[in-house]
Each structure stands twice: as C-alpha cells, then as structure tokens.
Ligand code: ATP
Ligand code: MG
C-alpha cells in the first residue's frame with residue numbers, strides 16, 4: 001500500500017518522472033531547531049518521507065538552522081527522536097549551517113552577475129522605498145554600487161567590521177513587481193552571534209529566501225514541499241536557482257521546484273512554536289511579554305501539548321498519527337481540522353491492541369454481606385470483546401469487599417439511571433448480580449459504603465438486570481493515580497478570540513483521580529495500552545509511573561466527548 005494517497009503533488013511527481021525530468025525523487029523535511037515538533041510537522045513528515053518511500057527515492061532530515069539566536073541541540077535531538085518515533089528513517093541528517101561557506105560563494109556570484117547589491121539604508125527607509133501594492137518601489141541610493149564596492153563591503157560585513165543593521169545584501173530583482181517579495185529581498189544581514197552548530201566566526205547570516213532554495217539545490221532535492229504561506233516566496237526561489245544554475249558547482253539541470261500545500265490547523269489547540277514555547281518554557285521568542293495565569297504545563301512533553309513528544313507521552317501510537325494525517329489528506333486550500341478526527345484515528349488504532357480491563361477512578365466501597373470474610377474466587381474474564389479478533393483472558397479476584405465507581409450508585413434513581421440504587425440490583429461485569437441493601441453515611445451525610453448481597457446463582461447471566469457496572473476487588477486491587485486530559489483550549493481557535501491566546505487555556509485540561517486498577521496489570525509490560533471498561537483508553541505515564549506508584553494517562557475517551 002502507498003504511504004501517501006494520490007494528490008496534486010503526486011500527480012506532478014508522476015508527470016515529472018514520466019517526462020524524465022528527474023531520475024530520482026528526493027524530498028526533505030526541513031525543521032528549524034527552535035522548538036519541539038508538533039502534530040502539524042507530522043503532516044510534513046508523513047508527506048515528505050512517505051513520498052520518498054512510495055517512489056523509492058530519498059528524504060533528508062535537514063535542520064534549517066540559519067537563525068543563531070533561537071536554535072539549540074536540545075531541539076535538534078528531540079526532532080531526530082520524533083521523526084524516528086513516527087517511523088521514518090532519514091536518508092541523511094543535515095544542517096543548513098554546514099552550507100554557510102557555500103551561501104557566501106553564491107552571494108559573490110550574484111554580485112558579480114549584477115544580481116545582488118549591498119544596501120545601507122535603515123530598515124524604515126527600506127520599507128518606504130519598497131512602496132506598496134499601488135505604488136512601485138523606488139531604488140535605494142545604493143542600488144547601483146559597483147561590483148567591486150559590493151564585494152568589498154560584503155567581505156567586511158562577513159569579517160565583522162560593521163554594527164548590526166549597518167548593511168544588508170539584497171537581491172536585485174524587480175522593484176515594480178506586484179509580488180512584493182520580489183522587490184529586492186534581503187538575502188544576508190549582519191548579526192554578531194555565535195551559532196550553536198558552527199560556533200563563532202560568522203557575522204552575517206542568510207535569510208530564509210536565500211538559504212532555503214540553496215539548501216534544496218545543494219542536496220539535489222527534486223520536489224520541495226512547503227505550506228501555502230510560502231506561495232509568494234516561490235518567485236524568489238525560482239529567480240535564485242535560475243540565476244545560479246550551471247554556476248557555483250550547481251548543475252544546469254535539473255533543479256528543485258517548490259510546491260505548496262495546506263498547513264494542518266487543529267481545533268482547540270495552537271500549532272506554532274512561537275506559542276508553544278511560551279507554554280512549555282514561559283519564554284517569549286519575539287519580545288512579546290505578557291505574564292499569564294494558567295494551568296501549569298509541565299513542558300514540551302506535557303501530555304496536553306500538541307507536540308509529538310506530548311502526544312507520545314499521552315500514549316498515542318505513531319500508527320494513529322500516520323492514519324490521522326492520511327485522513328486529513330493533502331490539499332491546496334487551508335481548513336481547520338476538528339479534534340474528533342484525531343481522536344477517532346486514535347481510537348481506531350487502540351481498539352484492536354488494547355486489552356479490556358477494569359479500573360475504578362472514584363472508588364465507593366461495597367461490602368457483600370453474604371460472602372465470608374476471606375472469600376477469594378478467581379473469575380475468568382476475557383480481555384477482548386466479541387468484535388475484536390484477539391484471544392486471551394485473565395483471572396479476576398472476587399472478594400467480600402470491592403470498589404465500584406461513585407457515579408454508578410444513586411440512592412434514588414434519577415430518570416434513566418439504570419445502575420445501582422438503594423434496594424435495586426446491578427450486575428458486576430464478569431461476576432454476579434448484587435442488590436444494595438443499606439447505605440453507610442459519614443457525619444456529613446456522604447455515602448461512604450454500600451452494604452450489598454450477591455446472588456450466587458447469577459454467574460452465568462444477567463437475569464433481568466439492566467445495568468452492568470465495573471468493579472475491582474478492594475483487597476487485591478492496586479492503588480493508582482489516573483490523569484484525565486482534556487482539550488488544551490476552551491475555544492476552537494484561540495487565535496481568533498479577543499485578547500491573548502493564553503486567556504483561553506482550559507482550566508480543566510487535567511483532572512487527577514486516586515483510584516484502583518485490577519491486579520492483572522502488574523503482569524503486563526509497562527507500555528501496554530488498556531481500555532479501562534466504561535472509563536477510557538489509558539496507559540502508564542512513561543515518566544511518572546513506577547511499580548510502587550502506578551500513574552495512568554488517559555490517551556483518549558471512549559466516545560466523542562466533543563459533541564456537546
Ligand atoms: P511553526 O510556526 O510551528 O514555527 P514553521 O513552519 O516555522 O512552524 P519549521 O520548523 O520551519 O516550522 O517547519 C518545518 C516544516 O514543517 C516546514 O516544511 C513546514 O512547512 C512544515 N510545517 C510546520 N507546521 C506545519 C503545519 N501546521 N502543517 C503542515 N506543515 C507544517
Ligand atoms: Mg520555518
């Protein structure tokens with residue numbers, strides 16, 4: 001089966017291959033290591049690596065690290081881990097910063113060809129001279145510097161002779177273009193910063209529109225896939241590569257081409273590293289600095305975060321993410337995706353691999369009066385429902401004292417309530433029918449215990465009892481903490497609301513319960529995903545759960561709870 005369903009990009013690739021324009025399909029995934037990857041990146045990863053697999057080509061993991069102020073190895077390492085976890089193996093792992101010398105060589109070539117110049121106007125002046133959609137741009141007084149002067153200035157910029165902002169290198173393209181990006185874009189700026197990967201030594205750093213096309217050309221990329229916001233940048237991409245093909249060691253033919261597709265935008269969360277870093281590190285990348293009160297996010301890998309590492313820690317499998325991305329598809333128009341689409345893909349994956357066991361999150365003690373003190377019966381309980389074609393069962397200890405969930409008992413039945421009531425009957429899953437004979441309350445009137453009787457003849461069937469409830473043995477169950485995660489934001493699109501996006505963080509995005517799980521889980525490997533019957537899909541938190549203190553994360557609810 002193909003990794004990527006046919007779409008407008010694969011059609012282009014098919015026609016490129018049949019026309020012989022490329023011998024091999026080469027793609028890349030080019031993250032900037034300035035944060036952890038999020039589920040939007042998963043779309044780009046599945047697309048680029050998936051295409052390489054489908055066409056027996058190759059896909060590089062390239063760190064687009066041309067911005068020394070925001071990047072580091074923590075981010076590099078997390079990105080490598082996330083790509084691998086998603087199930088893809090890069091043909092090569094590359095750093096754009098390793099091409100700095102090559103960019104410089106290209107800049108010299110552009111100057112020599114009259115395609116670039118050093119400009120020395122202020123930022124403000126440059127903005128004004130650039131004009132707008134109604135007015136064409138006006139040439140800077142420095143636009144016609146000689147090749148010699150431009151080469152001299154660029155060399156001295158590189159050597160660190162000038163303060164930041166004194167000069168920039170600009171492409172000499174078209175000041176009258178209706179595409180504002182083509183009005184002499186800045187290619188290089190002065191920056192006196194060390195770089196996490198290449199260290200000291202550079203005082204000029206390339207901008208995206210200069211660096212990115214060259215990265216693709218250097219690596220022999222055939223199809224360079226990006227998101228729709230870069231549509232207007234494509235003209236610079238083409239201009240630059242057409243200016244340099246056959247020069248600086250580049251082939252005349254073929255050269256890479258850029259194709260844009262929709263960004264993944266997911267409801268009830270934010271997918272922007274600039275915003276995620278604020279929640280993960282309380283760090284502000286853009287100087288924006290508004291303190292906020294918020295439920296504490298523990299970091300990049302908090303299970304509520306839309307990061308790959310957060311989703312992984314929550315318990316989602318890579319199979320589910322890949323299936324979700326497949327369902328979203330590849331398109332030329334932006335749209336928002338509902339969280340229920342993601343949750344459905346997660347459930348569809350977990351359904352077939354998650355044994356059904358029982359856990360009680362809000363325990364209410366039940367004493368079964370007609371059982372002796374030390375009664376211990378081992379009941380046989382299947383792990384799987386009839387519609388899942390897996391085999392296997394475990395033993396469930398049935399004892400005089402058990403726990404049921406507080407929500408499964410009402411002193412007096414409300415309309416439609418079919419579970420246990422005072423004087424009423426309910427069935428214990430895989431066990432017997434019980435009848436509630438009496439209630440024990442504390443001094444404040446809270447129900448703390450139920451006194452019940454069981455029907456020893458009811459083991460083989462419900463016999464007229466409608467409500468089936470889950471339970472665990474009070475003596476044999478294992479205490480555990482349960483963390484139920486909910487959507488991170490209370491509104492679908494926090495960016496579209498008034499005020500700051502952090503104002504819309506969901507204060508109930510984490511609920512913690514102290515309850516009990518049946519003892520069979522102690523025999524399983526730690527990474528087992530379970531369906532706790534009637535409760536949700538859970539697994540042990542990989543960081544906080546220990547043999548002495550089990551901690552379970554809710555991966556996803558059993559049903560779509562977003563329908564409200
Ligand atoms: P962010 O806004 O989160 O910083 P970015 O695009 O600046 O995103 P990069 O590290 O440059 O982050 O992204 C690497 C690749 O992932 C790019 O090719 C980019 O197009 C793609 N990508 C990033 N976010 C999304 C998204 N939400 N949907 C699809 N592709 C995405
Ligand atoms: Mg980017």
Ligand code: MG
Nearest residue numbers: 032272273274
């Ligand atoms: Mg960004």
